[in-house]
Amino acid sequence: MGMGPGKPVVGVVLTPPGEGGIGVLQVVGTDAVKVLELVFRGKSDGPPGGPWTPGELRLGRLMDGKDVLDEAMVCVLPGDPPAVEIQCHGGQETIRRILRCLEAQGVKLVKPPEWLSLSACRMGLDRIQCEAAEAIPWARSELALSLLLAQHEGALSGFVRDLAGGRVGKAEVEALLRRPRWGEVLCCPRRAVLAGPPNAGKSSLFNRLLKEDRVITAESPGTTRDAIAEEVLVRGVPVVLVDTAGLRETEHPVEKLAIEVSVRELAQADLVLFVFDASLPLDEAVLGNYRSVCGRVPQVIPVLNKMDLAGAAARSEGKALLGQRVVEVSALAGTGLDALAERVRAAITPPHEYEPGAPAIFTDRQASSLERYRVASGLPAADFERLRGEIFAELLGRCPD
Numbered sequence: 316m317g318m319g320p321g322k323p324v325v326g327v328v329l330t331p332p333g334e335g336g337i338g339v340l341q342v343v344g345t346d347a348v349k350v351l352e353l354v355f356r357g358k359s360d361g362p363p364g365g366p367w368t369p370g371e372l373r374l375g376r377l378m379d380g381k382d383v384l385d386e387a388m389v390c391v392l393p394g395d396p397p398a399v400e401i402q403c404h405g406g407q408e409t410i411r412r413i414l415r416c417l418e419a420q421g422v423k424l425v426k427p428p429e430w431l432s433l434s435a436c437r438m439g440l441d442r443i444q445c446e447a448a449e450a451i452p453w454a455r456s457e458l459a460l461s462l463l464l465a466q467h468e469g470a471l472s473g474f475v476r477d478l479a480g481g482r483v484g485k486a487e488v489e490a491l492l493r494r495p496r497w498g499e500v501l502c503c504p505r506r507a508v509l510a511g512p513p514n515a516g517k518s519s520l521f522n523r524l525l526k527e528d529r530v531i532t533a534e535s536p537g538t539t540r541d542a543i544a545e546e547v548l549v550r551g552v553p554v555v556l557v558d559t560a561g562l563r564e565t566e567h568p569v570e571k572l573a574i575e576v577s578v579r580e581l582a583q584a585d586l587v588l589f590v591f592d593a594s595l596p597l598d599e600a601v602l603g604n605y606r607s608v609c610g611r612v613p614q615v616i617p618v619l620n621k622m623d624l625a626g627a628a629a630r631s632e633g634k635a636l637l638g639q640r641v642v643e644v645s646a647l648a649g650t651g652l653d654a655l656a657e658r659v660r661a662a663i664t665p666p667h668e669y670e671p672g673a674p675a676i677f678t679d680r681q682a683s684s685l686e687r688y689r690v691a692s693g694l695p696a697a698d699f700e701r702l703r704g705e706i707f708a709e710l711l712g713r714c715p716d
């Protein structure tokens with residue numbers, strides 16, 4: 316027996332697929348409670364158990380006709396349109412059976428983003444808060460989580476409302492836009508590429524920074540072929556670290572391909588750790604590659620590796636040529652890694668620390684809307700007036716009908 320047409324009720328699974336102690340589903344829509352009453356029985360096959368109080372948990376069974384699907388805790392959630400939450404056992408088979416039964420009652424299954432915009436509306440969240448809720452499951456570090464929670468609580472939305480109410484002005488918008496953005500750094504990890512001549516120890520350093528033997532390293536130059544990317548946390552800041560094939564002139568067809576991949580990676584890099592073998596004299600070709608990378612990538616950190624080798628520390632020409640910015644490390648002995656991490660963090664994060672609770676832009680959409688506001692504020696008053704309402708509506712969004 317289905318609910319019939321014209322009464323949209325959507326269902327979503329909130330727990331990730333796979334094995335787990337519990338599975339959580341929600342059903343949202345005008346007839347959500349009716350759907351629940353069709354599939355839920357209190358213990359001992361009794362009725363659901365009287366009127367529902369929002370927020371009250373009830374224990375019972377989910378039934379498909381006479382068949383018990385699972386034991387579950389259910390709850391009617393406050394808000395409009397109504398929603399119910401079902402907490403059942405975890406595991407793919409349990410969830411699949413319950414979904415099949417809900418679908419038979421006319422529930423349309425949706426993915427979490429679609430459900431989120433419905434739920435955000437039920438809970439009175441604006442579009443920025445909704446975007447924060449969407450980003451929270453993907454937060455990669457404590458710092459990222461705290462920034463997103465603050466925006467979910469309304470830090471950036473409050474700023475936009477203050478702007479609409481004239482309590483802050485163009486200068487504050489410009490400051491927010493001009494500041495390097497913590498939100499973006501934390502939510503879209505920067506790419507740091509390990510590049511340099513073959514055999515300098517790029518892969519060894521990659522493994523060290525990852526704290527695992529992720530890629531192979533070997534004495535012979537030309538070991539790495541594919542670029543390998545892995546995400547690491549550098550002092551709380553997520554970074555995508557990429558190991559690449561060493562750069563050199565070669566006739567070897569496979570190595571040539573590998574170097575083309577390195578060059579492509581360099582073109583996408585936000586930061587390059589250019590690794591030199593400190594035990595060797597500084598080669599002109601290597602220096603030429605280094606300079607060309609410096610000309611093309613926003614930030615480059617010269618890294619002198621193999622400082623443990625006899626003679627490496629005594630070599631001064633590398634340091635003199637590369638300047639004060641070099642970081643000396645030994646991937647083998649594990650020395651200099653703290654200083655390197657510090658330099659990487661400093662290179663990819665804004666110069667100021669993130670102020671807990673402060674408004675932060677964390678999506679391109681927010682940045683471009685605020686940029687539009689900044690430009691519009693320079694237009695004649697009548698044009699600005701016309702545009703500002705549009706921009707605020709776009710920033711904070713509207714509830715779906």
Ligand SMILES: Nc1nc2c(ncn2[C@@H]2O[C@H](COP(=O)(O)OP(=O)(O)OP(=O)(O)O)[C@@H](O)[C@H]2O)c(=O)[nH]1
Binds near residue numbers: 540
């Ligand atoms: N003594 C010493 N040896 C190192 C150090 N780092 C790497 N090596 C050695 O240098 C050799 C090359 O290391 P890799 O990490 O494979 O070098 P790579 O730069 O990735 O080389 P390609 O992939 O060929 O470009 C290996 O034998 C490493 O054990 C170091 O800090 N000190």
Ligand SMILES: [Mg+2]
Binds near residue numbers: 518
């Ligand atoms: Mg390598």
